[in-house]
Amino acid sequence: MEIQRRDFLKLLGGASGAIALGLYGCRNSIDVPERLIELAKRGPGIESWKNTICGQCPAGCGVSVRMIDGIPVYIKGNPNYPVNRGGMCPSGHSALEMLFNPDRIKNPQKRIGVEGSRKWEKISWDNSLKIVSDKMKELRNSGLAHQVAFLNGNAQNGLMDKHFAQFMNAYGSPNYYSFPSIKNQTVPYNLLQGVEQIPAYDLLNAKYILSFGSNFLEEGYSPIYYTKIYSQLRDQSVERRTRLVQIDSRMSLTAANADRWVPIKPGTYAALALGVAYVLIREELYNKNFVQTSTFGFNDWTDSRGKSHIGFMKNVINNYYPEEVSKITGVPAETILQIARDLGNNKPSVVLGGQGAEDNTNGTFTQMAIYSLNALLGNIEKEGGVYFVDVPPLAELPSIVYDEAARSGLEKTKVAESNDYTYPLADFSFDAFTKNILNDKPYPVSVLFIYKGNPLFQTLNHHEFAEALKKIPLVVSFDSCINETSEYADLILPDHTSLEKWDAFSNVPSVGFTHVGIQQPVINPLYDTKNTADVILKLSSMIGQSVANALPFDTYEKEIRFSVEKLYTSGEGAIVTEGVKGAWLEYLQQRGWQIGRYNSFDEFWKLITENGGWWNPIRKQKKVEDLFKTSSGKFEFYSKNLEEAINNVVRKAGGESSENMKKVLQALNIHTEGDAVFLPHYEVVSIEENMPLYLVTYNLLTNRDGNSSNQPMMQELFGYTVHEHWNTWAEINPVTAKANGISDKNLIWVESPLGSIKVTARVNPGIMPGVVSVPFGMGHTSYGRYAKGIGSNPVSLMKNKYDKLNGIPALQATKVKISLAN
Amino acid sequence: MNVIDLRKTIKKNSKRILIALSAVIVLAMVWEIFGAPNAIIQPINYNHKLHIEKAKLTCVDCHLFVETMAAATIPNIEVCSDCHSGEPLSKSPEEVKLLKYIESGKRIPWKKIYSVPAHVYFSHRRHVTIGEIKCIQCHGNVQELTEPASHPLWLATMKNCIKCHKENKVTYDCLACHH
Amino acid sequence: MPKWAMAIDLDKCTGCGDCMAACKLENNVAIVDAEQAADDRVMLWMDMMTIYEGEYPNIKLKRIPKPCFHCDNPPCIKVCPVHATYKNEEGLVAQIYNRCIGCRYCMAACPYTAKVFNWYEPEWADEFKTCMNPDVSLRMKGVVEKCSFCAHRLQKVKENARADDREISDGEYSPACADSCPAEAIFFGDLENKESKVFKLSNSPRAFRELEDLGTIPKVFYLSEKE
The missing domain is CATH 2.40.40.20 (Barwin-like endoglucanases)
Incomplete structure (x- = not known):
């Protein structure tokens, strides 16, 4: 009998999976300790690479994982993925240490001791999901669906966020929150420009970059994206290259790489920004054309009732004289003069605001003051300025058919809604959420889901939140390791690590183009863990048909496929591959080509999973009304949105009166009075303690x-x-x-x-x-x-x-x- | 010779006996450390000759990565099952063993007889594809073997490596193999 | 014969530390615990130096990644009593762990403190042992180790090139740090190849080497605009 094995192998494509071998016999070497030899035992060493998205932080870099015999041994940046273009940060490399972490939770756990006692008992997935779904069904049947809350402590720029939101909506609870909320951080841009998005900065085309505490190389939304850009900026000689000036209280990584570091007293960035505005205005270095045609509230104005209001200009000229600003900020007046002149004379110049400026009691006004400099320079949607990227054409999840339980649940006030006058603009306030749980206001929380994140370590009010967790009858934690927060959970339903799971991420904030990255398992789950998204699918089918209908997918992977299919049908953009680089894409697009051409969705799916993602660097043409979504249709130095929001609170406080206004402003920590409240201005940070x-x-x-x-x-x-x-x-x-x-x-x-x-x-x-x-x-x-x-x-x-x-x-x-x- | 005599003899020759004994011990140690290992018995009495002559297989058909990777790899059920599945192809009891492994999905616990220590990098590709060394040079006339080799023909000691490298005028830079 | 060299553009380098992590992962460099770290026994093949210049507030901070410089005239090899460290034909300064007796003379001789010593038996949790790089051997307690310019990658590249019967192309052999650098600040290549990026950069007016007057002739060039 003759078998032509060669031909047979050809048919199979020569593929026979990884082959594990017996042990290395090292009897002939006596110089290496046995224990070390043990370490080196492995299979035949067949190498392969797989692309996925890094899950170490929400920055969403594309990574290539090197595998030997199917086991990941090295991670590097995916050179084709446009966000990080092959770059990585140190933390990305240690994703392997997360995957192989000896302290991972290996199966579902039920707490048997008191909160924080670290006493756990193994429980099966079936039993644990039954506990959760029974409780959820019971609440739903008794009209208490709203008492279930969900905290997502992970990336908000992905399908996971929509997935959870869909589940909570269909179930009937208004209490789905992401923290730390990116929407909270978009408030200043919303107030001034009506855009609920973090801007992207066209640093490559700017000649001068002025950063107010924005540590974009280290703490930004996507540090590696900006590191790549920084590197490109430094290709030119010192004389010709773009200058970066960093204002920060400490020499951050960004400050260390800046051409100049300007130290500033914490909490006073707004004063400095407006001091710079003062010089720009006085020396007429601002973009008069833009200010005249596209902004509101720069000059003094009169409202429909005939009441006159002061404008941005007068407010700045009256209050932010550089000498005064110098006293507040600790920045010498001549430095203020210098940076303002450089900013005005080196157009296009761009202004960034970030962490240092934002993370303070006066953060909103500070970011407004900083961002208003971009308006003065006419930087909105300009080359070398600020812009907002388009939303990727991913498919929306099916529309929900609400049943009675869902409708009545969703009508309830959110738990995180503040009871007093505070947080009128917050998407989610951890403070209000915690206080309300502690006071059972407006109703008690019966079930709390926590996906990733670690509030008991990260938040300022972790002591209070620990008490809140003790109060909640059923706390379910979805994480890969036990941390401070999950120690207070009643159930831990262990999640895969990022190298074992499916997910999709899109549009990392501040990255300058539309993109979608596919996270996929590079290795089968090591332990009895499940992707939380799949757990939610399971729960929704256990709770009832109306919830299950909202998420009609067997697996989360199928949901991703469903969502991504629209990328394919839209015909926009292209899968990230070596050949499709930015300039070339633009060239093709300008000539009316469709850049990505794929024969079928299956081919598209195969390519997108092989290469790691999809992107579209070409932005749609913007009309003025797309840019400024404010009531005036302009950039509002005088924020009518803010006026509206504060007036709403005043009405809540018992009607419009100067008395109530005072009360509200005090609650909001605003010490300014009159029109200036609604203009970008400097608020003093009050620090009670007498410390040096x-x-x-x-x-x-x-x-x-x-x-x-x-x-x-x-x-x-x-x-x-x-x-x-x-x-x-x-x-x-x-x-x-x-x-x-x-x-x-x-x-x-x-x-x-x-x-x-x-x-x-x-x-x-x-x-x-x-x-x-x-x-x-x-x-x-x-x-x-x-x-x-x-x-x-x-x-x-x-x-x-x-x-x-x-x-x-x-x-x-x-x-x-x-x-x-x- | 009675016991007393024996004692006397021992006493008289104690020095010589001691030397002989220590020589045996030293030899045993040397054997243990540098000598050939005990005969290795494989879980299946694989017949190379039969597969090569009857089934017309070549080395690389089963040792898949000889030409392309560092490790040549010893075939296991995934490779064997390309030909062996369901009905046995022969009357050999060894094939029955193999089919049992394949059926149960258990891996054949082959014992590796050629190996290098962990601090040595050895690449088959480097030797076979680039150096154009025939398999036979290190592994012997495997095509004539009717049962698995019980001893390595050639030990991967540094002395042996360097000897061949010098003879063939290829690098013997430490870094070529130790990194 | 090629002569491998590295150029690090300090004007581009942000000091993000990625090279350090990439290196540790690629080369199975052991990680010490908190107590051992407090004794200054952390092993970094790629270190990061920090230099402050100027008077407050006009401070300049420079972060300088520092691998082994693979000197052309390496002081470390002269003091090694057992030939465990030597310079090979391609200019790589090798460290052969199985020869090393741990006398640490080479560490004392190196003016750049590029070498590190295994004070402890390397310890990894069992789980971590599965994800070691199989191309790099594990070191034991009592030996000196240092950056190898990822010599194991060179072996692979050589094999690839020779299997295809061609020369190694510029940039094909690249250590983990250069490969992974998000600022594209680390370049690697053959100094003998006049077309290589590294050769060009080494002749740039911005190029300098550390402690050049010692005569060690490092093969790591730094590039920085004199401001």
């Missing part, structure tokens, strides 16, 4: 949001910039150090009225005197063997303070003192 130093905190690339703390490589590299490994440190200026009798590498106490942390002092000139900076990320009391008990958490020193308009935590509004420890 400002405390500022920030996220490092090695550990964004504190989520990488369970990865030993990231713990070791945590403070690579100052060679602090597995340790939290505080940076102080030599002047501050000397005044406190501290020298470099001393152990010091950083103390606020709320407590104190012991950290290593690092004395260097890269921080303003009078400011202490402590990186966020360490100081876990849970989260596995590598995280627990290492370093300190600066958030534990901070008071429960927020921007009372949009609910963003005030991370720069604490004062502390320092002293030598031991």
